[in-house]
Amino acid sequence: MSQMISTAAASSRFQLIFNAALKSYQKQTKKDLIAHPLASQLQSCDSTSAILAVLKEQVQEFDQARSGDERLTKWLIPTVNVLYAFSAAVSEGVGLVFSPAKVIFAGIGAAKDVAASKDTLAELFERIGFFFNRLESYTEVAPTAAMTNIITKIIVEVLTIFGIATKELRRGSAKKFLKKLAGRTDLEDAVKKLDRLTQEEARMALAEVLKITHIVRDDVKVVDGKVENIDSKVEDVGNKVDDVGDKVDDVGDKVDDVGDKVDDVGNKVADVGDKVDDVGDKVNDVGDNVVDVGGKVDDVSSKVDDVGGKVQDIGDRVQSVDEKVQVAIDDGKETRVVATEAKSIIQQMANSVDHIQWNQIKQLLRAWLSPTDPSTNHIIARKAQHKGTALWFFRGSIFIEWKSTGSLLWIHGKPGSGKSVICSSVVQDIMAVCDAGSAIMAYFYFDFRDLKKQSLHDLLLSLVFQLSTRFSPCCDILHHVYKTHQDGTRQPSDDTLKECLKDMLRLLGQGPTFIVLDALDECPDSPGIPSPRHEVLELVKELVDLHLDGLHICATSRPEVDIRAVLDPLASRSVSLHNQTGQQTDISDYVRNVVNSSPSTAMRRWRADDRNLVIETLTERADGMFRWVFCQLDTLQHCLPSNLRQFLNELPESLDETYERILRGINKAQKDNARRLLQCLTVAVRPLRVEELAELLAFDFQGSSSGGIPKLKDDWRWDDQEEAVLSTCSSLITIVPDDDSRVVQFSHFSVKEYLTSPRLARSDEDASRFHIDLEAAHTILAQACLGTLLRLDEHADVEGFPLVEYAARYWVDHARYEKVSSRVQVGMDDLFDSSKPHFAAWLRVHDMDVRWSSFSHTERWAVGSPLYYAAFCGFYDLAERLIMKHPEQVNAISGYIVAPLPVALRKGHFGVANLLHKHGAVVDIRDDGERTPLYTASANDRVDVMQWLLDCGADPNAPNDTGCTPLHLAAAHLQLETVLLLLKYKADVNPRDSDGLTPLHDTMFNLPSLPEGQCIDVMQRLLEHGADPNACDNNHSTPLHTASSKGLLEVARVLLSHGANVVEKDGKGRTPFQVASSNGHDEMTKLLLEHGAVAQP
Incomplete structure (x- = not known):
């Protein structure tokens, strides 16, 4: 029921x-x-x-x-x-x-x-x-x-x-x-509001549980109150004893004493007052009552019986009180246990909510930054470590002191000296400390094989993300950066990421924080000022210059001149691997293990003295280079005892000589395939999978069409794809697992370096034919990619083309390299011919425009035109040909970035933008939200794009469909350079959006998330150019109302100094003083009073 x-x-x-x-x-x-x-x-x-x-x-x-x-x-x-x-x-x-x-x-x-x-x-x-x-x-x-x-x-x-x-x-x-x-922004806003309400719901649910706990606690108080009520009733009974005294203040826990002493009341009436003191706290005015009692002795005898009966009644009641109090105490204990358990559960729930929110933020940050994962390199390096390697290093004083006292440790050595293996061991050692909760670490492996692991930007993204996942306050710092970049619609600059990293390290303070960087030399020292490597070295210097006692930095590299020039003065400790006795011992142990355990038939025929000779010779000649030893052992796998001593007498002196011998030894029938394979590995945008590289070997480049696009020969495909790859030059490449696939890579950085070096180009013809020219290598891959895409149509089964995913995603990267596009012009024209099925088939496999959907203000009613994608890719010549053929596409609305001109500008292809403008592209073309390219550029803080547009006549005051202008946006995000540029081109300083807000109002939009100082800088410039400090929005609120509401004291001073009205009333009839007062901003109210405000409730 x-x-x-x-x-x-x-x-x-x-x-x-x-x-x-x-x-x-x-x-x-x-x-x-x-x-x-x-x-x-x-x-x-x-x-x-x-x-x-x-x-x-x-x-x-x-x-x-x-x-x-x-x-x-x-x-x-x-x-x-x-x-x-x-x-x-x-x-x-x-x-x-x-x-x-x-x-x-x-x-x-x-x-x-x-x-x-x-x-x-x-x-x-x-x-x-x-x-x-x-x-x-x-x-x-x-x-x-x-x-x-x-x-x-x-x-x-x-x-x-x-x-x-x-x-x-x-x-x-x-x-x-x-x-x-x-x-849909309105739909997104509604869902965001729902998310916020759901979070509030969770917090309210916790509050409800807490409320129940409070109710339980209050029940205890009620029990205590009932006990007190009983005590007061006992006190009332005592007050009715007419001859005991005028008042009994407190019966208390000593009522029992009354029953014990009642027998003496008859003969010792004068003592009654004193005895009743034991019942309560005190009997007031006992002396006066005794005189009165003495005068009425004759009446006492008749009243004693009555007193005794009443006292007996008191005793009975007190007995009941005792029992109830004991029950209450027991219940109270149980209640307190329940309350404690409830509090514990609430705390666990709160912690769970915090953990979930933290994980959600981390996922958000990961999606925003897309940092590269250094753990893949770490795992590979760990697998390459021979048991017992580098124990001398970890037991030495240099590592122990660095680990305990911090500063910079530089580990350097020749190519192939095992730097990455030692680095992985350092990471592994520090991981154990971090797992114990005693330290925090972030690490990074530079990698010549991965373009996402070769720049300062990639390093910074990885470091700040790793630290944000290790320590929640660091996560808060990065999340703040996310918020200030329009909730992730803009990517952070290197300078922003640097400051974020430094803020995190300062926050970690004196606690042990480890930054481990491997293979600085694999960060390119390419032409340009500054080079990627120089930028990384400058970061290391800046981190050391923070002088944080708890910061431990470890870097490994070759001792290149530019690296040594920076790290030598900074490193308080350094280790050179090539002259370490422990390194020689490690090499000797490695060689001994290989020759004694190799499955090679030839090695198994060696005698004991042969094995010892190999161990001694290779150890002595290695000069600290594991890579050199590896290559010699690889060749020795096939050396019979009769040839062993001759081989050891003719060992190559260096890695260069070793690689040259390997190239000369490639089977003549495989030389073309080997060269093509090495070219593709050198310039591939990402590591190529086994099946992708095997597919490249099935193209007939010799029988290419006039357009330079090779034909795919189905009968050239190998059933065993790994065998197809390894049969070309197995000594220079290796196959490693990568997630759910297997990828092919150079067996060492020194291989790629040698193949692209002038040293190989100067060798004789047998070796120099393998020298890799980067433009020629990019051409090979661009041709193969286009050859794959031009075989596709609307009915093609992409599963039958192993290279199709790479081709669709990366052919543009290869075609954009130097003059490669001119070499594959015919193939590009075929692909962009909308009358053929290839263009749609390409976009079906990979539509590069889709990734911009999250950053677009508009929907895409139609797939972009061929000209749109030519502008997207930055292909000037192709765009020119398409304009001649399809001039109607110049201003055609399509794609997520609206039209060819906006997408060319968004991607920074100003040459293509000039071409489009020359042929009539509209600079103020609008999307379905009435946003112009200038508006979008302002939203993304693209000053370069804004400058181009304004120079080409773009309207600086063009609003979107809510009346918001580019100046509104620049002011809201406190982009001073953008604000100054717009003002230079005569932007209206007092435009009003649909809410009546001016740019001056909007300067406070993102406060306090952004620094108040930035707001003041922008506000000052707006006011200097005529911004109205008393402009009212649709709610009749002025900028001073907003500053007062948020407690922005310095902002209010600026407004007041420019004539802001302190008595202006908003739509609710409130002055800035009343707004500040209702929000508890006392300092603001004082400032307003000093400037003539009237104190009002």
């Missing part, structure tokens, strides 16, 4: 809350839900199961529609009819700055087909269903007013989201709706 009552009560509570939400929604949208046919169904939902049933019905509609017609009006009619009532009043406006979708709708824009997008919408229903499941538990007991308010708000947001979504659904086709949905 009680269960039925409880269920009915819960249903009633649910109905009240849900109806309140409907009324709130009706009030906000001015939509009469009662008049809608659905009203009765909605209002009859008295439980979560009823709501969930509606949701499940819609999900079923989705499932049934997966194979149906594309038009959503056919397969979503039930959803539209049910929910369209909520959509009429939804705003069509788009926010000032679009943030990349980090909520559930992020996947819609990138969905490759309608079915995938339907899954995303179904996920929305499921997500809302989770909320209603939680709601059921909240209504089992009467929720607080605050909790009810949160629940009501969430339901309203759910209805709002349904409203926006279904309103768009009624407009037509699935693809258009789904693509547009990803760019």
Whole structure:
């Protein structure tokens, strides 16, 4: 019965809350839900199961529609009819700055087909269903007013989201709706609000649990109060003893003493007052009462019996009190245990919530930065370590002192001396300390084989992300950078990342923090000022110059001149590997292990003295280079005892000579394949998989067409792809696992270095033919990639083309290298011919435009034109040919970046932009949110693009559909250089957006997230150029109202110094003083009073 009552009560509570939400929604949208046919169904939902049933019905509609017609009006009619009532009043406006979708709708824009997008919408229903499941538990007991308010708000947001979504659904086709949905700022804002409310819901739920704990605690207080009440009643009984005294203050725990002493009352009335003192705290005025008692001795005898009876009654009551107090004490103890356990559970829940939020932020930061993973290199280096290697180093004083006292440790050695192996051991050693919670570490491996591991930018991204995952305050620092970059819509500069890293290291302070960097020499010392390597070395110097006692930096490299010039003065400790006795011992142990355990038939025939001779000779000649020893042992695998001594007498002197011998020894029939394979490995954008490299060997480059595009020979493909690769030059390459595939790479950095060096180019013809010219190597890969893509059509099975994914994604990188595009012009023209199937097939495999969908303000109603993609890639000659052939494409609206000119500017291809402008490209072309390229460039702080546009006549005052101008954006993000540029080109300093806000208002938009000093700098320039300090927005709020509300004291001083009105009233009739006072900003109120404000409540 009680269960039925409880269920009915819960249903009633649910109905009240849900109806309140409907009324709130009706009030906000001015939509009469009662008049809608659905009203009765909605209002009859008295439980979560009823709501969930509606949701499940819609999900079923989705499932049934997966194979149906594309038009959503056919397969979503039930959803539209049910929910369209909520959509009429939804705003069509788009926010000032679009943030990349980090909520559930992020996947819609990138969905490759309608079915995938339907899954995303179904996920929305499921997500809302989770909320209603939680709601059921909240209504089992009467929720607080605050909790009810949160629940009501969430339901309203759910209805709002349904409203926006279904309103768009009624407009037509699935693809258009789904693509547009990803760019809907109002929908994103609604979901973000729902996310915030859900977080508030979680916190409120914790508060509800805490409230229950408080109720339990209060129950203890109630018990204590009842005990006190009983005590007071005992006191009242004592007060009724007429002859004992005028008042008994407190019976207390000593009432028992009254019963023990009552027998003496008759004969010793004068002593009654003294004895009653033991009952309570004190008997007031006992002396006076004794005189009165003495005068009435005759009456005492008759009253003693009455007193005795009353005292007996007191004793009985006290007995009951004792028992109840004991029960209360026992209950109190139990309650306190329950309260303690509840508090512990609450803390665990709070910690879990914090942990979940931290993980969510880390995922957000990872998606924003896309840092490279150094652990792959670490794992490979660990596998290369021979047991016992470098024990001499870790047991030596230099490493021990560095580990305990910090500073810079530089480990250097010749090529192939095992620096990366020692570095991996250092990382492994420090990892053990970090796992014990005694230190924090970030590490990085520079890698000549991976373009994502060769620059300062890649290093900084990796270091700051690693530190953010190790220590939550560091995560807060990086998250702040994310927020100040428009919630990740802009990438951080190297300078920003540097300061972020330094802030993290300063925060870690005196605690041990380890930064380990391997192979600085593999960071290119390429032409340019400064070179990537120089930038990295400058960072190392800046970190050392922080003089942080807890900072330990370890770097490994070759002793190159430029590296030595920087690190020698900085390193308090250094180790040179080539002259270490311990290094020689390691080499000797390595050689001994190989010759004694090799499965080689030839080695197994060696005698003991042969083995010892090999060990001694190689150790002596190695000069500390494991790589040199490895190459000799690889050749010795096939050396019979009869040839052994001759081989050892003719050992090459260096790695260069070793590699030259290997190249000369390549089978003549394989020389062309080997050269092509080495070329591709040298310039590949990412490590090539075995099957990809084997496919490259199946192209007939000799029989290429006139356009230079090779033909793929199916009968040249090998069944055993690894054998195809290794049969060419196995001594110079290696195959290593990489996630779920196997990739081919040079066996050592020194191999690539030698192949591209002038030293090899100067060798005789047999060896120099293998010298790699980078432009020729990029041409080979560009030709192979185009040869693959030009075999595709709308029916092609991409699974049959192992190189297709690499080709579609990276052919542009190779074609853009120097003059490669001119060598593959015919192939490029064929690919960009929209009358042929290849262009669409390429984009089907990899559409480079899609990755910009998250950074775009607009939806993509159509795939970009060939000219759009030529501008995207920066192919000037191709763009010129396409303009001649298709001039209508110059201003055609397509792609996520709207048109060819905006996308050329976004990618920094100013030559192509000039070409397009020359042929009539509109500089103020607008997207569906009325945003011009200048507006977008301002949003992204692209001063270079803005300068180009303004020089070409772009309107500096062109607003978007909410009235926001480029100056509004620049002011909101405190971009001083951008603000000055716009003012230079006569931008209106007092434009108003749809909310009536001016740029001066917007300078405070991101405070306090951004520094107040930056705000003042921008504000000063605006005021100097005529900004109105008393401009009122639609709520009649001035900039001074905003500053007062946020407590921005220095900002207020600037405004006041330029004539801001201190008595201006906003739309609620409040002056800046009242606004500051209501927000508790006392210093602000003092400042305003000093400038003539009137103190008002």
